[in-house]
Amino acid sequence: MIVKLGLFLMTLLAAGIPWQEEVTQIEREILVLRDLQEKYQASASRSSNNAMRWQFQRENYLDARRAWDKVAHDKQKIRELQDEIDDLEKHKAKLLQEHGKSSSP
Structure with missing residues (x-):
């Protein structure tokens, strides 16, 4: 994700666009990233709910483990997006x- 950010900023700088347009593009990118967050x-919440339901059911134990792993992955992505x-x-x-x-707004 950091590489993507660097490329985004370098693209803005290389384009030689006015600073106001650069601010507008940054605001758009922030909205996209917040939407992804x-x-x-939502995915982490769904996976957490499923894992909590499945963790004590023997036949669903592996599904619960995968769901907890997905929760951890989603939370890591949320942190990266916030960075x-x-x-x-x-x-x-x-x-x-x-x-x-x-x-300030």
């Missing part, structure tokens, strides 16, 4: 500061 959160969002927010704030604008 919500999807992973990307944080980096984009920092870059956006830096752009706004360089051009004398406030980063």
Whole structure:
């Protein structure tokens, strides 16, 4: 994910676009990443519910184990996405500061 973020920022810089457009593109990317976070959160919640149901049923023990593994994977993805969002927010704030604008809504 960090590599993707680096490529995204390098693409913006190489394009030579005005800083306002760069801020707009960063905001769009943040919305996409937040949407992905919500999807992973929903997936983690579903998997957790399934795992809790299955963990004490002998015939479903392996399914429960896989569900717990999926929960861990989804939570890791959520953390990675949050790191990307944080980096984009920092870059956006830096752009706004360089051009004398406030980063608060």
